Amino acid sequence: MRLFTRLLSALPAAFLALSLSLSPASALSESGTLAWSTDPLTLREGPGTAYDVTGTIAADLHIKVLRCQQLWCLVDGDTGRGWTDKNNISFGKTSADWPGGINPDYPSGGTACFYTGSNYSGLEYCFSSGRVIRDLHLAGLDNRFNSVRLYGTSVAACRDRFFQSYCERIIESQPVLDQYLQGALSSVRVY
Structure with missing residues (x-):
């Protein structure tokens, strides 16, 4: 009887596993x-x-x-x-090699200011051209930014550290970052 009870109790889990494998x-x-x-x-x-x-x-x-x-x-x-x-x-918006195909006309040589709030509000952190931060966590800034204002430059921005996961080349100011980067930015490169 005890064996029969164990078999009956195992049936729901087995059925769930089978249904998931057949989905x-x-x-x-x-x-x-x-x-x-x-x-x-x-x-x-x-x-x-x-x-x-x-x-x-x-x-x-x-x-x-x-x-x-x-x-x-x-x-x-x-x-x-x-x-x-x-x-x-x-890990980009298109299947082209990251960051979506380098365009020589992208702006470079300026400053990028990141904001903790939308519409350029909250705390401001500005970085000059050439600045590369592979892991924003090490600077205490991981997953904090919601908007970016660009002054004559462009930015490579990625969801994960070391420029992995979803990445975007930002070429104009964004009062609200892309839904996959908003509050989830972990690495940046300012051109």
């Missing part, structure tokens, strides 16, 4: 960082070539990055989920 792969995760496949992605069960291949995602498709290690990222796309080589992912 359509075409639904992107609600969480994760928006990105693009720059080349065809080979999906694997784990982070490395020793793991079995579980599927592929074609090049130039919108994906979500759920988490990354040093060289591999767990991604979710229309055709499946799995670990893939980080070098084949673009």
